[in-house]
Amino acid sequence: MSRLRTLKPRAQAALIVAAVLGRGRSLSAELDAYQGLERPLVQNLTFGVMRTLGGLQSVLDGLLQKPLKAKDLDIRCLLLLGLYQLFGMRVPDHAAIGETAEAARDLGKTWAVGLVNGLLRNAQRGREKWQQQFEQAQASRSHPEWLVRRLQTAWPESYRDIIAANDAHPPFWIRINRRRTSREAYAQTLEPADIVAREGQHAPDALRLEQPLAVDRLPGFSDGLVSVQDAAAQLAATLLAPGKSERILDACAAPGGKTGHLLEICSDCKLLALDSAADRLVRIKQNLTRLGLTAQIRQGDASRPQDWWDRQPFDHILLDAPCSATGVIRRHPDIRWLRKNQDIDALTNTQAAILRALWPLLRPGGRLLYATCSILPEENHLQLAKFLDETGDAIERPLPGTWGRAMPVGRQILPGEDDMDGFYYACLSKSDTHPS
Numbered sequence: 167m168s169r170l171r172t173l174k175p176r177a178q179a180a181l182i183v184a185a186v187l188g189r190g191r192s193l194s195a196e197l198d199a200y201q202g203l204e205r206p207l208v209q210n211l212t213f214g215v216m217r218t219l220g221g222l223q224s225v226l227d228g229l230l231q232k233p234l235k236a237k238d239l240d241i242r243c244l245l246l247l248g249l250y251q252l253f254g255m256r257v258p259d260h261a262a263i264g265e266t267a268e269a270a271r272d273l274g275k276t277w278a279v280g281l282v283n284g285l286l287r288n289a290q291r292g293r294e295k296w297q298q299q300f301e302q303a304q305a306s307r308s309h310p311e312w313l314v315r316r317l318q319t320a321w322p323e324s325y326r327d328i329i330a331a332n333d334a335h336p337p338f339w340i341r342i343n344r345r346r347t348s349r350e351a352y353a354q355t356l357e358p359a360d361i362v363a364r365e366g367q368h369a370p371d372a373l374r375l376e377q378p379l380a381v382d383r384l385p386g387f388s389d390g391l392v393s394v395q396d397a398a399a400q401l402a403a404t405l406l407a408p409g410k411s412e413r414i415l416d417a418c419a420a421p422g423g424k425t426g427h428l429l430e431i432c433s434d435c436k437l438l439a440l441d442s443a444a445d446r447l448v449r450i451k452q453n454l455t456r457l458g459l460t461a462q463i464r465q466g467d468a469s470r471p472q473d474w475w476d477r478q479p480f481d482h483i484l485l486d487a488p489c490s491a492t493g494v495i496r497r498h499p500d501i502r503w504l505r506k507n508q509d510i511d512a513l514t515n516t517q518a519a520i521l522r523a524l525w526p527l528l529r530p531g532g533r534l535l536y537a538t539c540s541i542l543p544e545e546n547h548l549q550l551a552k553f554l555d556e557t558g559d560a561i562e563r564p565l566p567g568t569w570g571r572a573m574p575v576g577r578q579i580l581p582g583e584d585d586m587d588g589f590y591y592a593c594l595s596k597s598d599t600h601p602s
């Protein structure tokens with residue numbers, strides 16, 4: 167990644183797109199690793215290409231006279247970026263063509279300068295035809311077929327709206343730290359900077375800003391007055407609503423968005439923030455430090471409590487399970503290309519194993535909140551229905567609120583509904599009268 171710092175933005179963007187498409191890397195992780203000054207442009211270009219890849223690939227394949235070699239994926243990505251600037255972004259043609267072609271030199275492939283220049287000029291000359299092809303292909307290929315099939319089966323009435331929501335730009339939600347301020351007071355601090363904020367309808371600490379902002383422009387961000395978090399994700403802490411001094415397990419906690427909110431609601435709770443990814447634990451620590459909160463943070467596999475549990479039951483468990491993330495495609499447009507159909511079975515097996523393993527850790531009368539940012543029934547209400555069937559002392563508790571839609575078990579928000587991300591929640595309590 168250090169090579170990226172010295173490259174011009176279009177060359178940097180091409181390498182990032184190539185890392186996602188060629189090596190299955192996450193777009194956000196690649197962008198986080200790149201802290202250069204041109205980050206806004208690089209982000210716009212790479213997010214745009216991921217969002218419109220279906221349309222762009224179709225135009226590129228129509229324009230390329232012969233396919234590029236696999237080792238020239240960076241040049242293919244550069245061409246996609248050039249086409250995105252012409253058809254998706256409407257950058258002036260001289261910049262879209264000239265600077266994109268020059269980026270091939272930056273990538274150490276001088277031979278490709280002419281190819282990029284010529285292909286983009288052809289696209290420009292046939293603009294009307296290629297723009298039409300881009301739009302048609304984008305309409306029919308903005309998601310892989312397996313995902314469209316799953317969405318159509320799960321949501322026959324709504325799948326087109328889901329796809330449109332996934333292709334749109336996400337809103338910018340923040341969470342005020344209720345220990346330090348209120349929504350009203352914080353919204354007033356935004357007014358002098360002409361930042362318009364609206365209160366979230368369902369999440370009591372949520373404000374939606376009319377325009378996205380760099381976090382360092384949010385008053386008090388570094389002092390922990392506010393965090394960036396979608397309103398749907400903010401429902402978790404208020405649904406679990408821990409009481410004073412309770413013992414809470416946040417089982418899949420990194421990077422700690424919900425951990426921070428739980429502790430803002432209940433700072434004297436004894437919270438164990440667990441995650442299996444050692445390299446993500448540092449993000450929990452950073453988030454809590456910024457918010458002035460503390461938790462026990464440790465690495466561990468939630469499906470193997472024998473490795474980390476001290477045998478003291480928990481009053482409540484938040485299981486924000488690893489999932490397909492199909493509810494947050496608008497925030498992470500690369501997800502649709504990185505996920506594969508066969509991943510869904512593997513994910514549902516992991517979720518079931520974690521649920522089963524954590525249930526004995528809950529005290530009788532305690533509550534487990536199951537959450538995913540998925541909109542696939544297999545990971546959500548079907549998963550929970552199966553668990554309730556096989557677990558004698560698990561009882562579903564109704565979830566308060568009018569958000570999303572009631573499912574046979576739990577509630578589901580589809581992406582874009584009330585401006586929120588796609589999320590699923592179900593709350594279970596452990597009866598104290600039946601054995602497990």
Ligand SMILES: C[S@@+](CC[C@H](N)C(=O)[O-])C[C@H]1O[C@@H](n2cnc3c(N)ncnc32)[C@H](O)[C@@H]1O
Nearest residue numbers: 418419420421422423424442443467468486488
């Ligand atoms: C949806 S993310 C959690 C987001 C987090 N709760 C938040 O609000 O910021 C799921 C997390 O589960 C973790 N994970 C995956 N498998 C796990 C396992 N078997 N045990 C514990 N954590 C796991 C991943 O590393 C990832 O950080």
